[in-house]
Amino acid sequence: MDLITAEIIREYLLTVSEEMSETVTRTAMSPVFNEGHDYSTAIFYFDGRQISLIARATVVPEHIYASLVSLEVMLKTFEADIHEGDIGLVNDPYFGGSHLPDWTIMKPVFFEGKPTFFPVVRAHQLDVGGPVAACKNAYAKTIWQEGFRIYPIKLVEQGKTREDVWRVLLANTRLASDVDNDLRAMIGACKIAEDRIRSLVSKYGIGEVSESVGYILNYSEKRFREEISTWPDGEYEGQAFLDSDWGGGHKDININCKVNVKADNISIDLAGSHPQVEGCVNSPAGNTASWLYTPLTAICPDIPVNSGFLRPVKLILPRGTVVNPDPPYPTGQSTVCVGNQICEALMAALEKCIPEKVATAGLDLTFLYNWGIDGRHGNYFLGLDYIASACSAGGTYGQDGWGGYTATHCALRIPTYEMTEIQFPYLYHRGEYVTDSAAPGKWRGVPAWELVREMTNAKDATVNIFVQSYKYPLRGYVGGKPGTGNWFVVNPSKPDEIFVDSFLDRSPSPPGQVVLARSGGGGGWGDPLERYPQMVLDDVLDEYVSIEGAEKDYGVLINRETMKVDEEETRKLREKRKRG
Amino acid sequence: MSMRLENVVSEMAFVLKERMGARYNRWVKDTAVFVVTSDGTIAAINNELHFGSASEMVLSLLAPEGIPIEQGDVIVSNDPYLGSSHVQDFYILSPVHHQAKPILFLGAKAHLPDVGGDVQGGFNLRAEEIWAEGVRFTPLLVCREGRTDTCALNMILLNSRTPDLLRLGLESMIAAVGAGKKNIQSLIEVSGAQGLLGEAEEVVTDTENGLRETVSNWPNGEYLGDCLVHNGNIKAKGLRVETKLKIKGDEIEIDFSMNTSQLREPYNSPRGNTLSFALIPFFPLLHSGIAINGGIWKVITVKTNKGTLVDPVLPAPTSFSPFHVGREISTSVKSSIEKFLPGEEKERLDRRVTSLISWHPTG
Numbered sequence: 001m002d003l004i005t006a007e008i009i010r011e012y013l014l015t016v017s018e019e020m021s022e023t024v025t026r027t028a029m030s031p032v033f034n035e036g037h038d039y040s041t042a043i044f045y046f047d048g049r050q051i052s053l054i055a056r057a058t059v060v061p062e063h064i065y066a067s068l069v070s071l072e073v074m075l076k077t078f079e080a081d082i083h084e085g086d087i088g089l090v091n092d093p094y095f096g097g098s099h100l101p102d103w104t105i106m107k108p109v110f111f112e113g114k115p116t117f118f119p120v121v122r123a124h125q126l127d128v129g130g131p132v133a134a135c136k137n138a139y140a141k142t143i144w145q146e147g148f149r150i151y152p153i154k155l156v157e158q159g160k161t162r163e164d165v166w167r168v169l170l171a172n173t174r175l176a177s178d179v180d181n182d183l184r185a186m187i188g189a190c191k192i193a194e195d196r197i198r199s200l201v202s203k204y205g206i207g208e209v210s211e212s213v214g215y216i217l218n219y220s221e222k223r224f225r226e227e228i229s230t231w232p233d234g235e236y237e238g239q240a241f242l243d244s245d246w247g248g249g250h251k252d253i254n255i256n257c258k259v260n261v262k263a264d265n266i267s268i269d270l271a272g273s274h275p276q277v278e279g280c281v282n283s284p285a286g287n288t289a290s291w292l293y294t295p296l297t298a299i300c301p302d303i304p305v306n307s308g309f310l311r312p313v314k315l316i317l318p319r320g321t322v323v324n325p326d327p328p329y330p331t332g333q334s335t336v337c338v339g340n341q342i343c344e345a346l347m348a349a350l351e352k353c354i355p356e357k358v359a360t361a362g363l364d365l366t367f368l369y370n371w372g373i374d375g376r377h378g379n380y381f382l383g384l385d386y387i388a389s390a391c392s393a394g395g396t397y398g399q400d401g402w403g404g405y406t407a408t409h410c411a412l413r414i415p416t417y418e419m420t421e422i423q424f425p426y427l428y429h430r431g432e433y434v435t436d437s438a439a440p441g442k443w444r445g446v447p448a449w450e451l452v453r454e455m456t457n458a459k460d461a462t463v464n465i466f467v468q469s470y471k472y473p474l475r476g477y478v479g480g481k482p483g484t485g486n487w488f489v490v491n492p493s494k495p496d497e498i499f500v501d502s503f504l505d506r507s508p509s510p511p512g513q514v515v516l517a518r519s520g521g522g523g524g525w526g527d528p529l530e531r532y533p534q535m536v537l538d539d540v541l542d543e544y545v546s547i548e549g550a551e552k553d554y555g556v557l558i559n560r561e562t563m564k565v566d567e568e569e570t571r572k573l574r575e576k577r578k579r580g
Numbered sequence: 581m582s583m584r585l586e587n588v589v590s591e592m593a594f595v596l597k598e599r600m601g602a603r604y605n606r607w608v609k610d611t612a613v614f615v616v617t618s619d620g621t622i623a624a625i626n627n628e629l630h631f632g633s634a635s636e637m638v639l640s641l642l643a644p645e646g647i648p649i650e651q652g653d654v655i656v657s658n659d660p661y662l663g664s665s666h667v668q669d670f671y672i673l674s675p676v677h678h679q680a681k682p683i684l685f686l687g688a689k690a691h692l693p694d695v696g697g698d699v700q701g702g703f704n705l706r707a708e709e710i711w712a713e714g715v716r717f718t719p720l721l722v723c724r725e726g727r728t729d730t731c732a733l734n735m736i737l738l739n740s741r742t743p744d745l746l747r748l749g750l751e752s753m754i755a756a757v758g759a760g761k762k763n764i765q766s767l768i769e770v771s772g773a774q775g776l777l778g779e780a781e782e783v784v785t786d787t788e789n790g791l792r793e794t795v796s797n798w799p800n801g802e803y804l805g806d807c808l809v810h811n812g813n814i815k816a817k818g819l820r821v822e823t824k825l826k827i828k829g830d831e832i833e834i835d836f837s838m839n840t841s842q843l844r845e846p847y848n849s850p851r852g853n854t855l856s857f858a859l860i861p862f863f864p865l866l867h868s869g870i871a872i873n874g875g876i877w878k879v880i881t882v883k884t885n886k887g888t889l890v891d892p893v894l895p896a897p898t899s900f901s902p903f904h905v906g907r908e909i910s911t912s913v914k915s916s917i918e919k920f921l922p923g924e925e926k927e928r929l930d931r932r933v934t935s936l937i938s939w940h941p942t943g
Contacts, residue, residue, distance in 0.1 A: 077731065079732075092738060129711035129716075130696075130698075130711055130712070130716065131697065131698035131704075131707070131709075131711065132712075137698075142741070143743055144696040144697065144740075145697070145737065147711070148696070148711075148739065149696070149716050149735075149738045149739050150735060150738075151731060151732040151734040151735040153732065153735055154731065163647055164647045164655075164719055164720045164721050164732075165717070165720065165732065165735075166719070167647075168716075168718050168720050168735075171659065171713055171716040171717070171718045172711065172716055174711070174895070175710075181918075310616045328741070355603050365782035401935060403625055424852045
């Protein structure tokens, strides 16, 4: 094996992962897939003993590391009963999943009689039965109250579809037609990957490809070990809090994180985190691992992401806690909460070790769901409004918070208003950044996002709202300020106005109902008094910051007439503030 | 009447009861075992209370568009839209093959304790959709070619708060069917497959003839019946189940087509449940020589409209249907029958029907 060939093979497999992803986007039916891009694709390698992630598309990382566990569980369950042409499926959080809507499909690709490669698609199915549409049961105390649990099972056996299994899946969703099509899109992506992998192996031979995989994994491991060894040895602690578990009755749910850096190894211990709770925020081990691996890969953007990268990392996830719950505790919202807080706790710990590399890397939570009958055609609709749960990127060293998702959900796309209005009985009044809401910092967070939407021609419609980070907004780093937090108002300024800072469960949503969603943005990085005055002026000109806000939050004085920074007065004001 | 088929189902019932054991004692009346011919006709059943539901489920399981059932297979379903009353009622069906062809099917039905949903046990007063009551298992093969499909079985068990009890129930049903198969094979050895099938055909014909004779003694006409639904939990007020009973010669039509639209409450009666409860008032009127089997459907037809309280469609919840509106269906039909019965028989019928419709253990 030569290194150039190995690198070509690595890039080839990445390209195949991307082609899988494109296949899903272009063939899936539901907007969650083809608009929101809430799925992930990857290729795994099995050496007979161990499964390794070797390539992934630009995906939702929170999906893909958890897929590793799902795949391990499927292989363990099927044991020797894996054959050419099989397609396996699992969604259960206690069998390698995260929450019930995330379904993982795998297809073994055989060489020399052995299952060697596994193309995998993990995707968010919008509905999986259960008492509340979209698996959004704020009062779920057990997983059975969230939806249909899928034990590892084969959807296709040696090329023949298990029609009975397929029908059971469709019987347990409110969106049978979408799921039917989206499953085919997922399988199609795996089949295309198989074709491409076979082409690769026919060109280079399985021996050279396998050797290259070994090199690819070792290379990432080596690179990450080199990176860790530049970090100061020591023990670093961080903590983050979740406002509540909604209907479970628990508040101020803590995540404790202790990071130990020693030479080129790192261990992450979440001991002391809150015991598992009755609300739907418990994060199964695979999901927790994903939320810990993601920040690590995000802070090393030039190291190829695969299982080799993960080798220097040891995770300690105490059982019976919100970061590694036991069945049957509910997990429905764990992919964001407490996932985000796990990520924040790790970043808080790393802030003391590698301050220039940390930032908001999680996802704020302002979930807005509606379902009912669309009066335009009389069909059932179920919509997850991604536009309401907009972007919460924070500032990081050298970069303001950007207008897109953070690392954990970086491949998600915000659908367009126009397309969403075609698909659902909604009318968007506005969606815009809010002046003076960006978390101040030397590099500020993205401003808060405010959306106003009206329900139009719907019948028997219901609205479900979930909010976190009202009490504990996304934190700032290295002196940066926190975000402004999240909340909703239903029917603002009307007699029946409802302010929502936690959740609204299955409330009627008649035509004319207006919902205002406020997503508070990520934290700032660094002391706001060190922000370049010209950048503050740019923000004022962009209306992200008012002239008053420039003075209050940044100590920058701007002349209203000339719209220029008064540099001398700014210097004096900042010095005065720094002195105390 | 074929005592041999009756004996087969008796032994199946015995095995089912013994295997389910004490933990299922209170649910014994909510079980049934049956023998089905290859065209989907029930030739023998041990519990007439579930005959309607079992008939509907068998037709669904054996429908041309259904899942193929091969030798050694066992198929399971609890789907109310295929014949079950509610998701807690599981049916299994398995073929008996002779010379590589399915000649009979053996089935079992049992109310099993929990299959997910919002409320343990599935009786969810607040359910507006079936998924709030539990998981729907459309026909799923849990045994294939004589071997348990562990993944399929585990998928069912994973969706129960009481997987051990559910496993016990399902395995008991499979054991009962297994015992029935052995007996059927023995009977085939004794009298040959054709002999046994001839007997099955004969008992069905006997029932048809016996029922026709009974019905032909009843006065022709249309008889209206109805029953107000009595339950404080039902939000829909003034709910009634209406019946139009038509007797013409030796045939009966029970017409429920005038009934109200389905509810967003768990009282909808799926067609299988409606069939079961619609037939109950007739059983006390049949002489003891008339066995309960598919011959009944040659004489009695039941008319329902899709999307109504007595024949709901997805996603109507159904968990309480064996109580409400099942009981009201029986009472409504009974009240239509009473229109032509003499006084002393009315009283007897009333007592018998009241007793029969109160079979459900949680009633």
